[in-house]
Structures are given as structure tokens and as C-alpha cells.
Amino acid sequence: MNEGIEIRPRVDGDVDACARLLVEVHERDGYPVEGVADPHGWLVLGDTGRAWVAVVEGNVAGHVGLGPAGDGGAVELWKARYGSEERPFASIGRLFVAPAARGRGVARALLERAVSAGRRQGRQLVLEVMEKDRAAIRLYEHLGWECIGRLDHVVGAGARVPALAYALPG
Template sequence: MSDKVEIRPREEQDLDACARLLVEVHERDGYPVEGVADPRKWLELDGSGRAWVALAEGAVAGHVSLTRTSSDDAVKLWKAQNSDRQRPVASVGRLFVSPAVRGRGAALALMRRAMEFGREQGWQLVLDVMEKDQAAMRLYERLGWVCIGTIVHRFGEGQEIPGRAYALSC
């Protein structure tokens, strides 16, 4: 088995594999906290979004997206703290990696690709992460992301989970 992980733009034909993988990750890790009743819908991007997949042995093994949204908690927090800046903001999200390939650098490579694309566009990058996802927070901090505050992620019928918002230092 090769340890090599390839990153490429997500294609339409990747969505079924991404959806199956997302269900697997949710069952193991509870990510995303919203559940995965309709995983394909959860992975949809609007016209401003981009997504990449990690491939291991030719199969989809991970995913990340980058979207220009104003509704994410991290975007709102960054804008409130930086109202004097006019820089466009994009949110990194939908990061997940197959349990079978963890430890092979897929999450790191996916994050680096999203960060590289965001920098090329001149975007300020932000993300949010739930407190329970400590490994993800360690990855983000290792890559230079800085916690800009705490959030409460609300979902479902009045459910809440604490999280943190991060911004990429430029």
C-alpha cells in the first residue's frame, strides 16, 4: 500500500464517494454534528465555492471546501472584529478524511491546498471547529491559524455545541 495521497479539485462524479465517506466519518467521529441525513446536499457548493478531494490508491479518501459565505459563525466574528478591513472573506470547511488513511497527511494536504487557493484569490480565510475536535484544532494551529474567539454552533431542534473560530494569519 502506497502512502502517497493526491489532491485534486472535486468533480461531480466524486460526490457519491464523498457522501459515503462523510457518513462513515459521522458514524465514527460525530462529524458533522448536524448528522448526515442528506450528505450530498451538505456537500453542495454555491457558485463561489471550491472543493478538493484527497485520493489514496485512486479512491476518494478526504474532502475540503472553501466558500465565500457570510453566514458562518467564523465569518461573522472576523468581520465584527475587523470592520475597518475590506478584504473578502472565505470559510474553510467540510474537512474530513477516511479513518483508513488517517496519519498519511491527507488532512494536512487538503488544508494546504485550500489555503493556497485562498491566498491566490487574496481572501482572508476563516473557519470554525467544535471544541470536541481537538485533533483538528491542533492541525489548524500547526498551520498558522489563530483562534479569534469562541462560538456556539446551533443545530437541529435547539441543540448547541461549543466551538472556536479561527483566522489564518497573513
């Protein structure tokens, strides 16, 4: 564990705090681009999804999710580059850190947990990030993720936001 940062599985009782945090992050960073009209809904995981929270000084200060990656998007770009893949794909997402807790390794610790869970499941890991989210892009590249192409992230009634797809080698 990084000093002062606890990473643990998200429980139902964390969701209100995560939703409040998401609204704060959206105000500052415009993440997520879908907006935060329904932050609880945005945090809902599918049946096979998993999520973790970071706790710093007793407060929920960050969040990451891991779930199956559907066809299209990053998976299509991965297959175009590397051909077919026997392993199932999983996608990392819903990553955000409280502005007050940034720059001390919280996102790195969250990602490490999600990556090790995905690898234990034998999955090829991918993710998508908006081109505007430069801090996140630097984080992924710093941690060894490889950019595998560009795509448009479709929001709401069809607005397109330029995005990049990344995969974790190995």
C-alpha cells in the same frame, strides 16, 4: 504532492464516494454535528464554492471545501478583534479524512490546496470547528491558524454546539 496523496478538484463523479466517506466519518467521529441524513445535500457547494478531494491508492480518502463566509460567526469575531477588513472573507470547511488514511498528511495536503486557492483570490481565510473535534483543532494550530474566539454553532431546531473560530494570519 505528498507521497501517494493526490489532491485534485472535486468533480460530480466524486460526490457519491464523498457521501459514503462522510457517513463513515460521522459514525466514528460525530462529524458533522448536523448528522448525515442527507450527505449529498451537505456536500452541495454554493455557486462560488470550490472543493477538492484527496485520492490515496486510487480511492477518494478526503475532502475539503472553500466558500464565501457570511456575516456573523467567525467573520464577526475577526472584525471585533481586528476592525474592518477590505478583503472578502472565505471559509474553509467540510474537511474530513477516511479513518484508514489518517495520520499521513492527507488533511494537511487538502488544507494547503484550499488555503492557496483562497489566498490567490485575495481572501481573508476563517473557519469554525466544534470544540469536541480535538484532532482538527490540533491540525489547525499546528498549521499556524489563530484562535479568534468562541461561538455556538446552531444545529437544526436550535441546539447549540460549542465551537471555536480560527483565522489564518497574513
